[in-house]
Amino acid sequence: MALKVWLNDKLVDKDQAKISVFDHGLLYGDGIFEGIRVYNSKIFEFDAHIKRLYQSAKAIRLVIPMDADTLKDAVNQTVVANNIENGYIRLIITRGIGDLGLDPLICKDAGVVVIADHIQLYPEEFYEEGLTVISGTTIRNHPMSLPPQIKSLNYLNNILAKIEAIDAGAAEVIMYNHEGYVAEASGDNVFIVRDSIIYTPPVEAGSLEGITRDVVIRLATKENITVIEKNLTRCDLYVADEFFLTGTAAEVIGIVKIDGRIIGDGKPGATTQLLREKFDEYTRA
Numbered sequence: 609m610a611l612k613v614w615l616n617d618k619l620v621d622k623d624q625a626k627i628s629v630f631d632h633g634l635l636y637g638d639g640i641f642e643g644i645r646v647y648n649s650k651i652f653e654f655d656a657h658i659k660r661l662y663q664s665a666k667a668i669r670l671v672i673p674m675d676a677d678t679l680k681d682a683v684n685q686t687v688v689a690n691n692i693e694n695g696y697i698r699l700i701i702t703r704g705i706g707d708l709g710l711d712p713l714i715c716k717d718a719g720v721v722v723i724a725d726h727i728q729l730y731p732e733e734f735y736e737e738g739l740t741v742i743s744g745t746t747i748r749n750h751p752m753s754l755p756p757q758i759k760s761l762n763y764l765n766n767i768l769a770k771i772e773a774i775d776a777g778a779a780e781v782i783m784y785n786h787e788g789y790v791a792e793a794s795g796d797n798v799f800i801v802r803d804s805i806i807y808t809p810p811v812e813a814g815s816l817e818g819i820t821r822d823v824v825i826r827l828a829t830k831e832n833i834t835v836i837e838k839n840l841t842r843c844d845l846y847v848a849d850e851f852f853l854t855g856t857a858a859e860v861i862g863i864v865k866i867d868g869r870i871i872g873d874g875k876p877g878a879t880t881q882l883l884r885e886k887f888d889e890y891t892r893a
């Protein structure tokens with residue numbers, strides 16, 4: 609059966625899911641999106657994702673052409689139509705069709721796309737062995753440019769950093785901000801453990817307000833582990849006892865090497881493993 613994609617106001621076959629070359633989402637990366645997991649036929653942290661989407665829209669003065677309940681219904685219909693029990697949803701709002709100028713007000717109707725599909729995960733051994741990352745030279749967007757809190761369709765900042773990782777044969781890249789503090793990875797939030805305390809950069813250091821990040825902070829707190837939001841330097845990463853990333857696709861994944869420095873004993877640490885287990889229990893519950 610052909611994949612069904614939600615396009616504006618209805619489900620269409622994948623082959624019919626096409627948007628105009630004049631859509632500013634394509635011409636300028638003018639739009640926003642969410643990546644959402646489905647576990648056991650349930651949409652994970654659905655309300656949190658919808659809230660973040662509407663906040664991203666507000667920040668870029670984009671009007672989502674339907675209310676949250678109608679949008680959620682479109683997402684639900686797309687998941688059901690494709691029989692997705694465990695998978696991934698990409699929810700996209702584009703600025704819509706305009707002309708070749710920048711003016712977003714020319715674009716009268718924002719485009720709505722929902723794709724629900726199976727997900728390509730990191731292989732299991734990556735979770736068991738941990739990942740190698742590098743420090744990128746591409747700094748994260750300054751909050752007075754395109755704020756990293758906005759999950760916009762313009763990912764070039766992160767893509768430039770990701771290219772550095774690919775060139776270096778590393779799985780991910782750590783991005784620093786204009787002041788030299790850790791912001792985030794190209795598609796994940798950053799955590800370290802030092803002397804049994806978890807540290808993560810504050811969102812204002814230049815990261816997305818990750819939904820997995822929030823869940824992991826809640827799960828850690830429930831396990832009586834202290835979590836502190838604090839600016840981290842590259843050196844803090846080098847000397848961490850443990851280092852892990854969180855994100856919708858990666859969930860919780862250990863980092864065992866950065867810039868040639870081995871983290872801990874070179875295996876994902878006990879806290880990382882505990883949080884991965886707790887996250888697993890939480891999502892599969």
Ligand code: PMP
Nearest residue numbers: 795796797816818819820855856
């Ligand atoms: N930072 C960036 C830049 C991201 O694209 C993502 C999502 N892949 C995250 C962090 C993690 O956010 P979430 O847990 O909401 O997926």
